[in-house]
Amino acid sequence: NSLHKISKYTGKEGVTPKVNKLGSDAWEKLKEKAKTEVKDIAKDLIKLYAARKSQQGFQHTPDTYLQTELEASFIYEDTPDQSKATSDVKRDMESPSPMDRLVCGDVGFGKT
Structure with missing residues (x-):
């Protein structure tokens, strides 16, 4: 088998x-x-x-309305995986701990 x-x-x-x-x-x-x-x-x-x-990391502030408007102006919609990756990275950046995350994927599929 x-x-x-x-x-x-x-x-x-x-x-x-x-x-x-x-x-x-x-x-x-x-x-x-x-x-x-x-x-x-x-x-x-x-x-x-x-x-x-x-260790203490650099803690970013939550998104402002300008960030939200900028993201809303993008012409492409995120896939569910892209949305999850974005929210996970933002949550890590708003944490006081150093971020320990790597985002990777296929070329041309919205990592930036």
């Missing part, structure tokens, strides 16, 4: 991948090393986000 999930390994060209037998000591050591590294990364991220949360 899961045969469709199998695909050819595409690694670095010219380098033969190291293959370990499932259940072997080498495989278990590799899994443990990966788990340890993931836990270390998670701890570092938790420390980073805790430090960022404790």
Whole structure:
């Protein structure tokens, strides 16, 4: 039932991948090393986000009527996703905490 999930390994060209037998000591050591590294990364991220949360960011004021009028003058209507992204970014900018958001999307689909 899961045969469709199998695909050819595409690694670095010219380098033969190291293959370990499932259940072997080498495989278990590799899994443990990966788990340890993931836990270390998670701890570092938790420390980073805790430090960022404790910092004071620049808090923008809510939109004025001029901003609202400018936005209303645009000839294109936002998609629901664009409207949500805009309101989320504005909410972040009005917060006293540093903003931690990245908006991305396909070229030509209203990110500006």
